[in-house]
Amino acid sequence: MTELLQIKAVTKRFGGLVAVNNVSFAVREREILSVIGPNGAGKSTLFKLISSFLNPTSGEVLFRGERISGLAPHIVARKGVVRTFQETTIFKGMTVRDNVIIAHHLRSNASLAGFYLGTNTARRDEDEFGRSADEIIDFLDLGAQRHEIASTLPHGHLRALGIAIGLATNPTVILLDEPFAGMNHDETVRAVEMVRGVRKRGVTVLLVEHDMPAVMNISDRIVVLNFGVKIAEGTPKEIQENEKVIEAYLGAEDETIGF
Amino acid sequence: MKRTRNILAVAVFLLVVLVGVPWLIEATGRLDLYYTLTSVALLSIASAGVWVTFYIGRINIGQGAFALMGGYVSAILVVQYGVSFWLTLPLAGLFCAAASVLIGLPILRLRGVYFAMVTLVLTEVARLLALALPITNGAKGMVSIPLPGGISIFGLTILPDFATLANPRPAFYLVSVVLMVLCFAALYRLVHSRIGKLCQSLQQNEELASSIGVNIAYLRVIAYAFSSFLGGLGGAMFVAISQSIYPSSFTVTDSVNFMLNCFLGGLGHVFGPMIGTFVLYFGWDFLFETGEFQLLIFSSVLIALMLFLPNGLLSLRLFGKKQG
Numbered sequence: 001m002t003e004l005l006q007i008k009a010v011t012k013r014f015g016g017l018v019a020v021n022n023v024s025f026a027v028r029e030r031e032i033l034s035v036i037g038p039n040g041a042g043k044s045t046l047f048k049l050i051s052s053f054l055n056p057t058s059g060e061v062l063f064r065g066e067r068i069s070g071l072a073p074h075i076v077a078r079k080g081v082v083r084t085f086q087e088t089t090i091f092k093g094m095t096v097r098d099n100v101i102i103a104h105h106l107r108s109n110a111s112l113a114g115f116y117l118g119t120n121t122a123r124r125d126e127d128e129f130g131r132s133a134d135e136i137i138d139f140l141d142l143g144a145q146r147h148e149i150a151s152t153l154p155h156g157h158l159r160a161l162g163i164a165i166g167l168a169t170n171p172t173v174i175l176l177d178e179p180f181a182g183m184n185h186d187e188t189v190r191a192v193e194m195v196r197g198v199r200k201r202g203v204t205v206l207l208v209e210h211d212m213p214a215v216m217n218i219s220d221r222i223v224v225l226n227f228g229v230k231i232a233e234g235t236p237k238e239i240q241e242n243e244k245v246i247e248a249y250l251g252a253e254d255e256t257i258g259f
Numbered sequence: 260m261k262r263t264r265n266i267l268a269v270a271v272f273l274l275v276v277l278v279g280v281p282w283l284i285e286a287t288g289r290l291d292l293y294y295t296l297t298s299v300a301l302l303s304i305a306s307a308g309v310w311v312t313f314y315i316g317r318i319n320i321g322q323g324a325f326a327l328m329g330g331y332v333s334a335i336l337v338v339q340y341g342v343s344f345w346l347t348l349p350l351a352g353l354f355c356a357a358a359s360v361l362i363g364l365p366i367l368r369l370r371g372v373y374f375a376m377v378t379l380v381l382t383e384v385a386r387l388l389a390l391a392l393p394i395t396n397g398a399k400g401m402v403s404i405p406l407p408g409g410i411s412i413f414g415l416t417i418l419p420d421f422a423t424l425a426n427p428r429p430a431f432y433l434v435s436v437v438l439m440v441l442c443f444a445a446l447y448r449l450v451h452s453r454i455g456k457l458c459q460s461l462q463q464n465e466e467l468a469s470s471i472g473v474n475i476a477y478l479r480v481i482a483y484a485f486s487s488f489l490g491g492l493g494g495a496m497f498v499a500i501s502q503s504i505y506p507s508s509f510t511v512t513d514s515v516n517f518m519l520n521c522f523l524g525g526l527g528h529v530f531g532p533m534i535g536t537f538v539l540y541f542g543w544d545f546l547f548e549t550g551e552f553q554l555l556i557f558s559s560v561l562i563a564l565m566l567f568l569p570n571g572l573l574s575l576r577l578f579g580k581k582q583g
Contacts, residue, residue, distance in 0.1 A: 072469070
């Protein structure tokens, strides 16, 4: 399998604090890779570094061998590396369908001026976006909420909408920010299926997550961070048996340990 | 169905403002209303610009700067270079748009109150610049600016030379209203095209917008340039009517008023700034009779309106629709 994303010796300092320290790993095509770690391990920072919402102090992130660190987030998204956010980050005032339609931005063939003038290309784009949005909405089981204003949706649906927005950009790699956080057991089971479905569409998934059982269940491989340092990498089984990981997690009592 | 209704509404509106209002004014002899309504039309163009910046989630208290800039650009071109006023009108708008790109690139990174404060200062900077630059003639301003000449294509007179008219006011009124209609048509199209949706996405969440590949910096600058274009257009037309411009022609108060017009009319409605300007302008004049209490009553009413109608006057219409 080819390595789509390479994280190479990435370090991020905030003043004296080293949030991410010399972390390297690779994400292979069409796998589900999870980054886990106790609170404050640097997961979120790493996530932002990969999606280029932050620039690394040293080291670099490569996508298909090309450096993406330092590029603006919208350019990284254009290349095919798209992040989702935790649930509150949606276009609150728009309907579910409009949220997904607007997220088709990268697929437009028409220019802004074209959209303003309503050229044929623009109209074809609009039709295509509508069709594709409906398909994604049905795929993520949001059909009944299609015309609801996004801010009125419950938790689980918001998460699904976040993923729908991500999928609409037609990503090669989708970065999911804690897709199972705050979910009960049933919701998590559904969400895990949803993420599997995303991979079935040919999308590589990199997720950052707290929920251990879900991570163990869904991941092909897992990277474990602690205090900004990568302490382990491997299959779920290897991680479960890793001494360092067990130690790191026993040290943090507020974490749910699923093994 | 909806399309037919819209076309009908536009037709009725055009009929009222282009035929009905002049007829009423002539019939009642209230010729001063021409000037008042012309002002409303032009101020609503500048307010429409402010509305665009609201639409991308920025509070803009700097439109006075661009109105002043547009006014001076037109005045200088007409007086010093003898350019036809009708040509200076778009040029003034374009000049302001270009200037706003330069200004906007750094300041549009700011949000909320920070952006608002910088734009507020912008108005003051524009006034001081007009005072200091040699080309603007300082505090004495520029006076006796010639009235706009005529336009004719292939011998066909489209607009008569304003200087030959016994009373140019009805002509100014008609030109301003047509300009206003064109500007709001352009704005309406913007809001109802995909660009409008993109602007909304900026307003609601810039981070998410950039994560789905929207070049937020570019879009912000485009919107701000459009906003300033409208400011310059309104300012230039105003100068043609008053035939003079001073550094104090557009001040911080005007900038605040442009913003208030949008608030009052409704930030969620394209025609909000038009209604807002109309009500605010006439409301202020209407309260003239109350003498020293004018400002007190005016401000109290404004505060009350914002409290009870946070989405503007046009939300009343939606409310009525829901009930009916």
